Amino acid sequence: xxxxxxxxxxxxxxxxxxxxxxxxxxxxxxxxxxxxxxxxxxxxxxxxxxxxxxxxxxxxxxxxxxxxxxxxxxxxxxxxxxxxxxxxxxxxxxxxxxxxxxxxxxxxxxxxxxxxxxxxxxxxxxxxxxxxxxxxxxxxxxxxxxxxxx
Numbered sequence: 001x002x003x004x005x006x007x008x009x010x011x012x013x014x015x016x017x018x019x020x021x022x023x024x025x026x027x028x029x030x031x032x033x034x035x036x037x038x039x040x041x042x043x044x045x046x047x048x049x050x051x052x053x054x055x056x057x058x059x060x061x062x063x064x065x066x067x068x069x070x071x072x073x074x075x076x077x078x079x080x081x082x083x084x085x086x087x088x089x090x091x092x093x094x095x096x097x098x099x100x101x102x103x104x105x106x107x108x109x110x111x112x113x114x115x116x117x118x119x120x121x122x123x124x125x126x127x128x129x130x131x132x133x134x135x136x137x138x139x140x141x142x143x144x145x146x147x148x149x150x
Contacts, residue, residue, distance in 0.1 A: 001051040006042060009054060014038070016055070017062045024066040033069050037062045067127060071103065097144050104128075105140035112137045 003009075017037055021030040040061050048057075094114050098106040107126055111117045112133075117125070122133035 003045070003048045003051040004054075006045050009041075009045070009058075010038060013055060013058050017058055020059060020062050021066055024063070025069055029069055029073075033062070033065045036069075037065045040065065097148075098140070100147065101140050101143060104136045105143065108133055108136035109140040109144070113141075 004012075014034075018030060018034050021033045021037070024030075025033055037058065041058055048054075094110050098109055101109065104126060108122055111122045111125060112119070119130040119133045119137075122137070123130045126133060126136070128136075
């Protein structure tokens with residue numbers, strides 16, 4: 001199947017992409033994510049070999065944009081754990097050490113050493129593989145050690 005012109009592709013899939021993004025992100029953030037989705041699709045569109053599975057392709061892009069958006073968005077209010085009012089959450093206890101790390105490294109270090117999660121669990125939370133989670137935690141710890149020793 002030949003790749004249709006981008007305009008026709010856009011017309012066929014825009015409604016479904018916007019619905020997916022509204023479900024994942026809410027109406028406020030969906031508009032920006034919608035534009036980012038089709039911008040990414042446009043950049044890659046010329047490299048497509050065939051027009052098969054375009055719906056799945058653009059919905060995968062939209063899902064990735066939604067995940068990226070959620071990862072960049074930090075909660076504005078601090079969550080309070082019931083029954084643990086005096087205990088500081090692990091991410092705040094490790095904040096002084098993990099400040100300055102990349103988001104993936106910081107997340108991997110906090111999940112591994114603050115919450116004692118396995119690399120499989122960390123990989124699931126980060127949307128990566130266990131090896132990538134292990135590498136991110138290792139790199140984060142090395143950077144922390146370097147910063148502490150100087």
